[in-house]
Amino acid sequence: MTLARKGHxxxxxxxxxxxxxxxxxxxxxxxxxxxxxxQKIFYLHVPxxxxxxxxMVLVGVASVVFLFLKDPxxxxxxxxxxxxxxxxxxxxxxxxxxxxxTVWGTWWAWDARLTSTLFLFFLxxxxxxxxxxxxxxxxxxxxxxxxxxxxxxxVPFIHLSVYLFRTLHPQPIILKPSAPSLPPSxxxxxxxxxxxxxxxxxxxxxxxxxxxxxxxxxxxG
Amino acid sequence: xxxxxxxxWTLARKDLVLEFRTRTAILSAxxxxxLVLMVFNFGRDPTAVAAIDLAPSxxxxxxxxxxxxxxxxxxxxxxENQALEGLLVAPISRTSIYWGKLAAxxxxxxxxxxxxxxxxxxxxxxPVAQVLGPLVGVIxxxxxxFVTVGTxxxxxxxxxxxxxxxxxxxxxxxxxxPLMGAVQVTARLLAARPLSEVxxxxxxxxxxxxxxxxLATLLFPHxxxx
Numbered sequence: 001m002t003l004a005r006k007g008h009x010x011x012x013x014x015x016x017x018x019x020x021x022x023x024x025x026x027x028x029x030x031x032x033x034x035x036x037x038x039q040k041i042f043y044l045h046v047p048x049x050x051x052x053x054x055x056m057v058l059v060g061v062a063s064v065v066f067l068f069l070k071d072p073x074x075x076x077x078x079x080x081x082x083x084x085x086x087x088x089x090x091x092x093x094x095x096x097x098x099x100x101x102t103v104w105g106t107w108w109a110w111d112a113r114l115t116s117t118l119f120l121f122f123l124x125x126x127x128x129x130x131x132x133x134x135x136x137x138x139x140x141x142x143x144x145x146x147x148x149x150x151x152x153x154x155v156p157f158i159h160l161s162v163y164l165f166r167t168l169h170p171q172p173i174i175l176k177p178s179a180p181s182l183p184p185s186x187x188x189x190x191x192x193x194x195x196x197x198x199x200x201x202x203x204x205x206x207x208x209x210x211x212x213x214x215x216x217x218x219x220x221g
Numbered sequence: 222x223x224x225x226x227x228x229x230w231t232l233a234r235k236d237l238v239l240e241f242r243t244r245t246a247i248l249s250a251x252x253x254x255x256l257v258l259m260v261f262n263f264g265r266d267p268t269a270v271a272a273i274d275l276a277p278s279x280x281x282x283x284x285x286x287x288x289x290x291x292x293x294x295x296x297x298x299x300x301e302n303q304a305l306e307g308l309l310v311a312p313i314s315r316t317s318i319y320w321g322k323l324a325a326x327x328x329x330x331x332x333x334x335x336x337x338x339x340x341x342x343x344x345x346x347x348p349v350a351q352v353l354g355p356l357v358g359v360i361x362x363x364x365x366x367f368v369t370v371g372t373x374x375x376x377x378x379x380x381x382x383x384x385x386x387x388x389x390x391x392x393x394x395x396x397x398x399p400l401m402g403a404v405q406v407t408a409r410l411l412a413a414r415p416l417s418e419v420x421x422x423x424x425x426x427x428x429x430x431x432x433x434x435x436l437a438t439l440l441f442p443h444x445x446x447x
Contacts, residue, residue: 067443119394126391133381143377146440147391150370153436157398157429164421165401 003213007206014200021193029189038102041095043189047197048091052120053155055085055201059127060152063145072216075141078148080208082127084201089121116158123151137216225320228313232321237328239298246294247332250287254337257283258344272345277407280341281363281400287333288364288396289389292371295326296379305379309445319441323372330364352410359410362426363403366433370395373437377444395433402426 025043032039059078066074096114097107108114127147134140182190240247261279265272272279299305308318338360342349349356374392378384402422409419416423 067440119397122390123394126387126394129390130378130381130387133378133383133387135382139380142443142446143381146373146377146443149440150373150395150433150436153432154395154398157425157432160421160425160428161398161401164405164425 002210003206004210007203007208007210010199010203010206012203014196014203017196017199018193021189021196024192025189029185030183032186035103038099041099043193045092045095045099046190047194048088048095049117050194051197051201052085052088052092052117055081055088056120056123056155057152059085059148063148063152066141066145067149072141075144076209076212076216077205078144079131079212080205082124082148083208084204086121086124086128087204088197088201089117089124092117093121116161119158120155123154127151137219225314225317228317229320229324232308232313232318233324233328236295236298236322236325240325240329246291247329250291250329250333251336253290254283254287254333255340257286258337258340262344273347273411276341276345276347276411277404279345280338280407281404283337283341284334284360284364285367285393285396285400287337288330288367288371289392291329291333292326292368292375292392293385293388295322295372295375297384300379305445315442315445316438318445319372319376319438322376323368323437326368326372327365330368334360334364347411349411351413355416356407356410359403359406359423359426362423362430363399366399366426366429367396369430369433369437373441373444376441399426399429402429 021043022040025040029040031037058081062074062078062081065071066078093114096117100109100111100114101107127144130147131140131144134143258279261275261283262272265275296305299308338349338356341347371388371392374395375384375388378387378391381387402425405422406416406419406426409416
């Protein structure tokens with residue numbers, strides 16, 4: 001089976017599982033007391049947000065190793081990861097306002113975390129634009145790696161500024177130093193959803209990687 | 222180390238001599254800064270919003286744009302007559318080239334800011350006399366952050382298509398954290414609040430400078446490699 005097929009099937013499995021997670025989230029997980037059914041979007045919003053950031057970190061790690069090894073596979077992976085990260089950022093930026101409208105009463109608040117996802121989104125777009133603007137393949141890979149590493153280094157600064165900036169957003173309830181302050185049933189649903197998003201990330205990246213390779217072969221041939 | 226610094230200084234001096242003899246770029250940047258400040262004045266309703274409330278934002282948006290404009294030309298100079306190739310085959314380290322460019326850019330932006338700050342004080346009647354020292358300090362901290370990342374990116378982008386457009390698009394997300402910090406600190410300073418209120422922001426600004434200066438020094442060779 002080719003990589004593209006494998007990625008295709010991984011994505012299909014991920015989407016089916018996502019449906020399953022939502023059955024669990026809607027039917028079997030308690031409704032949040034204050035937010036009501038609107039809170040259900042949490043199981044989509046937060047895993048996508050976590051993967052938006054993880055994808056950027058993986059772009060950065062692949063970029064660091066690329067600059068040492070100069071292996072084109074790493075560059076292809078970084079490109080794929082960045083594109084998938086862009087999609088996940090778009091999911092966060094779509095679900096965020098929908099949730100915000102119900103809970104905060106406004107579509108968009110210049111809340112630090114929403115804003116920083118927006119900037120992560122622009123970081124991704126910039127990364128992809130840069131790849132488009134460089135003709136030479138060797139230079140493209142190097143420039144993209146430099147930007148990817150800087151992007152990864154920027155993520156902690158975005159986080160720090162989130163803590164320091166006045167914010168509407170809830171403080172992190174899962175990834176925080178003390179134990180997660182979420183009822184066990186909600187936490188399990190969230191973890192399942194996070195696992196599904198991981199499957200989706202892998203599936204998308206596999207397909208995009210295969211596409212990148214096919215493109216390079218097309219350019220050579 | 223000493224040699225690296227000496228070469229960097231030679232390079233920076235070369236750029237600055239070129240800049241101050243032709244004067245076109247520096248004058249344009251200064252005039253641009255004054256114009257942006259004017260735009261801000263007419264871009265608000267003076268009966269509804271007091272200048273002092275907007276002052277930190279006005280100052281930092283102006284400086285951000287001015288820095289970006291300055292950074293665009295940093296490597297553009299070297300494109301003529303393949304000067305960049307000459308620089309790369311010269312027996313000096315890549316670190317010297319980066320630090321030299323960084324120093325020249327810092328001086329360039331500092332000159333623009335040195336003209337911009339008094340104009341800002343004059344136009345918007347901002348009381349800075351009491352806090353001038355700390356204000357200059359925070360301007361320096363944020364500017365080093367801006368220029369460190371900007372110099373690296375402009376080296377990379379100079380030979381790409383649409384370099385003038387790409388630089389702001391890539392750079393602005395990186396300027397947001399130092400910009401946020403600088404605005405917060407400036408606002409507290411202008412409100413005569415103690416600096417201890419913004420200790421977190423000051424640490425963030427300093428950490429940003431250290432991290433990106435290190436990173437840019439390490440990464441710069443990859444942006445000019447042939």
